Amino acid sequence: MSCIAYAHDPMIVLLAAFVCVAGGFVTIELLRRARSRRGAQQAGWTFLAAVAAGSAVWCTHFIAILAYDSPAPVVFDPILTFLSLVIVIVGAALAFTLALARHLLVVGLGGVVLGLAIPAMHYTGMLAYRVDGLVTWDMNYVAASLVLCVVLAIAALVSLGRAHSLVSLAFLALATVSLHFTGMTAVSITPFVTGATLADPSVGTAMAVAVAGVALLIVGTGVTSFLIDSSVSQAHVVRLRHMALSDTLTGLPNRASFSDRILRDIEHARLARRPLAIIGIDLDKFKEINDARGHEVGDAVLRQIGRTLAGLMDEDGFVARIGGDEFAALKPFAERRELEEFVSRLEAALFAPVELDGYTLAPGASIGISIYPDDGTNPDRLVGNADLAMYRAKTDPVRAVCYFEAGMDEVARRRRDLAADLRLAIPRGELLLHYQVQTSVAVRGAVVGYEVLLRWRHPRFGLIPPADFIPLAEETGQIVEIGEWVLREASREAASWAGGEKIAVNLSAVQLADRDLPNKVHAILIESGLSPARLELEITESSIIRDEMRAIDILRRLRSLGITIAIDDFGTGYSSLATLRSFPFDRIKLDRSFMGEIGECGEARAIIRAVLALGKSLKTPVLAEGVETEEQFAILVAEGCDEAQGYLLGRPGPMEAAELGLRRTA
Numbered sequence: 001m002s003c004i005a006y007a008h009d010p011m012i013v014l015l016a017a018f019v020c021v022a023g024g025f026v027t028i029e030l031l032r033r034a035r036s037r038r039g040a041q042q043a044g045w046t047f048l049a050a051v052a053a054g055s056a057v058w059c060t061h062f063i064a065i066l067a068y069d070s071p072a073p074v075v076f077d078p079i080l081t082f083l084s085l086v087i088v089i090v091g092a093a094l095a096f097t098l099a100l101a102r103h104l105l106v107v108g109l110g111g112v113v114l115g116l117a118i119p120a121m122h123y124t125g126m127l128a129y130r131v132d133g134l135v136t137w138d139m140n141y142v143a144a145s146l147v148l149c150v151v152l153a154i155a156a157l158v159s160l161g162r163a164h165s166l167v168s169l170a171f172l173a174l175a176t177v178s179l180h181f182t183g184m185t186a187v188s189i190t191p192f193v194t195g196a197t198l199a200d201p202s203v204g205t206a207m208a209v210a211v212a213g214v215a216l217l218i219v220g221t222g223v224t225s226f227l228i229d230s231s232v233s234q235a236h237v238v239r240l241r242h243m244a245l246s247d248t249l250t251g252l253p254n255r256a257s258f259s260d261r262i263l264r265d266i267e268h269a270r271l272a273r274r275p276l277a278i279i280g281i282d283l284d285k286f287k288e289i290n291d292a293r294g295h296e297v298g299d300a301v302l303r304q305i306g307r308t309l310a311g312l313m314d315e316d317g318f319v320a321r322i323g324g325d326e327f328a329a330l331k332p333f334a335e336r337r338e339l340e341e342f343v344s345r346l347e348a349a350l351f352a353p354v355e356l357d358g359y360t361l362a363p364g365a366s367i368g369i370s371i372y373p374d375d376g377t378n379p380d381r382l383v384g385n386a387d388l389a390m391y392r393a394k395t396d397p398v399r400a401v402c403y404f405e406a407g408m409d410e411v412a413r414r415r416r417d418l419a420a421d422l423r424l425a426i427p428r429g430e431l432l433l434h435y436q437v438q439t440s441v442a443v444r445g446a447v448v449g450y451e452v453l454l455r456w457r458h459p460r461f462g463l464i465p466p467a468d469f470i471p472l473a474e475e476t477g478q479i480v481e482i483g484e485w486v487l488r489e490a491s492r493e494a495a496s497w498a499g500g501e502k503i504a505v506n507l508s509a510v511q512l513a514d515r516d517l518p519n520k521v522h523a524i525l526i527e528s529g530l531s532p533a534r535l536e537l538e539i540t541e542s543s544i545i546r547d548e549m550r551a552i553d554i555l556r557r558l559r560s561l562g563i564t565i566a567i568d569d570f571g572t573g574y575s576s577l578a579t580l581r582s583f584p585f586d587r588i589k590l591d592r593s594f595m596g597e598i599g600e601c602g603e604a605r606a607i608i609r610a611v612l613a614l615g616k617s618l619k620t621p622v623l624a625e626g627v628e629t630e631e632q633f634a635i636l637v638a639e640g641c642d643e644a645q646g647y648l649l650g651r652p653g654p655m656e657a658a659e660l661g662l663r664r665t666a
Contacts, residue, residue, distance in 0.1 A: 016063040017177070023056020024172045028165050035100055035161055046096050053096075054089030057118055057176050061125055064180050080128035084121045091117020099157040111154030118149050118179050126187070134190040141186030149179035247321040249299060250306030258320035258328055262379045265318070265330050269372055272332075276372040277339050279329040280386040281309075281350070282394065284364040286325035288542070293361075300356050301363055308349045312342075325363075328383070343367065347401055366394040370404040419476050421458065422469055426485055430457050433489055437650035438504070438623060441633070441641045448643050449502035449536065452490040453652050454482070474510055483511045484520060491528035491535065493655065504536040504566060509543030513550065518557040525561070532562030538589065540568050541579050552583050559586075566623075571607060580618065587643075588615050592626025595646070598635055605635065612639055 027049050034045035061084075091113060098110030122145075152175035160168045247254045253261070262278070269276040283305065290298035302325065309319045309327060319329040329346075333339040350365040368390025376382045385404040393402040425431050434453040440446040456464045473479040487505050494503045511517060525532055537558060544551040555565055564586035567579065571591050580588075590611055597604035608624070615622035627633055627646030636644055 012063060012066060016060045019056060019063060020060040020173050020176050021169070023052055023060070024169050024176070025165075027053040027056065027172065028160065028168045031096060031099070031160055032165065034096070042100065046100065047093060049096050050089055050093035053092040053172075054085065054121075057088050057092075058085045058121060058125075060176055061122055061180055064184070065125065077128040080124055084124040084128065087124055088117050088121035091120065095153075095157065099160060104158065107157055107160075108154050111157040112150055114157065115150030115153035115175065116146075118153065118176060119146050119183070122179055122183050126183070136188045136190075138186040138188070141182055145179045145182035145186065148182060149175050152178060247306075250303055250321050252306045252310060252327075253318070253320040255320065255322040258318075258322055258330075259379070261318050261320070262330060262383070265332065266372055266377070266379060266382075269332055270377075274332060274334055275339075275374070277329075277331040277333060278370045278372065278382045278386045279331060279343070279346070280368040280383070280390040281327040281329065281346075282366045282390055283325040283350075284366055284394070285361075286363050289361055289363060297356055297361075301354055301361060304354050304356070305350070305363065308352075309346075312345055312349060317342075328386070339369075339371075343369065343401055351400070365400065366390050367401040368393055368404065369401070375404045415472065418464075418469065419472055419478075422456070422473060422476070422478055425456055426481065428459075430459065431455070431482070431485065432457060432654070433486065433493065434652040435503075435655050436645055436652035438643055438645045439649050441624075441636050441644050444633075447499075447501055449504055450494075450655075451504045451538075451645060451652075452486060452506070454486055470508075474508060477510070479508045479510050480514065483508055484524070487521065488524050488528065491524050491530040494534060495528045495530040497655075500531075500534065502534050502536055502564075504538050506538045506568065507543070509540070512539060512543045512554060515550070515554065517554055518561065521558060521563070522561055525563075533564075535563040536566055536587065537563060538566045538568040541570070544579055544583075548582065555583055571611060580614070584618075585620060588620055588622045590622055590624045590641075592646075595624060595626040595628070595632050598632055605639075608635075608641075609639055612641055615642070616640075 030045055030049035030052055034042050034049060037045055062081075095110040095114035095117060098113060099107050101107060101110075123142075152171050156168050156171035156175060159171060246252070246257065265276055283301075286298065286301065289301055302321070305327070306321060309329070313319050313329070316332050317329065318331075319327060322328050331339060331342055333342070347365075347367060350367070351362065354361045354363065368386045368388065370376065370382045370385035370389060372382055375385045389402040389404040393400055396402065432455050434455050435450040436453060437447055438449045438451060440448055454466055454470070456466075456469050458464050470479070473482050490503050490505055494501070507517075514520075521535075521537075525535065539551075539555070544555075559565055565583070566587035566589055567585045568589045569591045570588050571594060588611065590608065594604045594608055598608060612622050621642040623643040623645065624636055624641050625645055627636065627644045627648050629648060632646075633644065633648060
């Protein structure tokens, strides 16, 4: 203490202490950053920490030397002075590398290395301290300086990551200061009487300030690196958070963001005692646009819809894309009229034509709305009720917007029960096949085949129309099993007929997507014994458009078995002529909607005439569906249609009933 008080310039000592603390603080923070990194980044931060620590310790030592009031003239050996800097930086780098290990003994070893590197720097620097006098050393103080430095350095590195940063800083600063001043206490200088003048104190002060400036510059470099990394890391966190909560295609918030927002908005609505609308939105024709125009156009439509929806929201509103072509919105309101006006703007925007690449597309939408607290207070229930209302809107031919009603729960429950019952329909023997006759138009009554139709006789609800359970089977994936059952049963029954009539079986789009379908059909034909020439498979245009390359490949493989392929509901799709060019169908089935308008609409008759002409040019027979009146049949005769089916020619039923109906109409 007397050495510090009487043998040093107090102002320069304070400057040395400032450099020591500042450098130690930066060193500890850089080490903490290195602990949180791996690989090359960890090595980089460790190097910066070693440079900061070595520079701070060396500058502290050098400034404190300049603060020492030497009784004799002093000069410094430049080589040894520089070597002392290298020693402490290399020693700090090795020590910090060990300190980043997870094992406590290895960390302690790093403390030992640091505790020896600092004295090595100090005493090498003292060798560079050339004084015009006799220098003697008190080895007890030298040993004490070594012990103090090693113990405090170990404490500094062990406490790193296990205590507050200030604790590690305190130990590191004490290790440096105790080493230096205890080591300086060990020195005694007896000046030679040479008559040389002592150095001007102002020169030493200037050098001390210059060294401190260099030290702070080096320390500042470490601080700048730390701040840049922190800024980049924060920006990275913000970017990752944005990516996690946003939809990458539209830029709207995603499902996770919507789930978080609905909780907050419900709480705000509860506190403000005002209602909140939960709005579910599903685009009606997006799948058709995607199939017909491609995914790039589909993505462009979604982006446009996203911008449109975002533009409709005020500061209280919220909209998110929750998946596929589904969106959801939240809208707090005070009066019902306010909500209805907003929904009207929403409906108008969603049904407005979208201009893209020269095409005018109108995706349309089904909108379902539930209201807090009338329709529920739980987010899941409110969203579920909005979905129920949305599906009601989707099935309603008139309304595009539906508000949730209590009865919708019952409809949804019945639909779920129906889906569960449908899974058991085959093992319970509830499915049955009906047949509708297909006849020649030129020779009335001449049978060309039978279309196979599926019926479900439910034990409680009786006969359920296909329009009610076929879409349900497609949604649940049961259509694959049911389709195979239909094909197997129809082939088995037809194989037993004496007349050898042809059967036509419908294929769903889901079945057509199965690459193993030709093998399954082949196995069924072998199992049933039905001749391939007696089987015709009917597909729709839309089922081909979904994946044209795959569909065409599967159709060619099916045709190679010897069966025929018919295109069903012709004239209602997006690219009928292109479809006919891509695959040579064996029969064209004209959609029944044209027959309903043939007597009143000249356009319908013109379309029928055009399709018949197309069939003749392709040498492909055309079958008209939905023939119910003599007038319709007479027009088909006049236009030269090849084949027909409908109630006029025979109602569908079990094979015996179908044959009886045919005899009655013949």
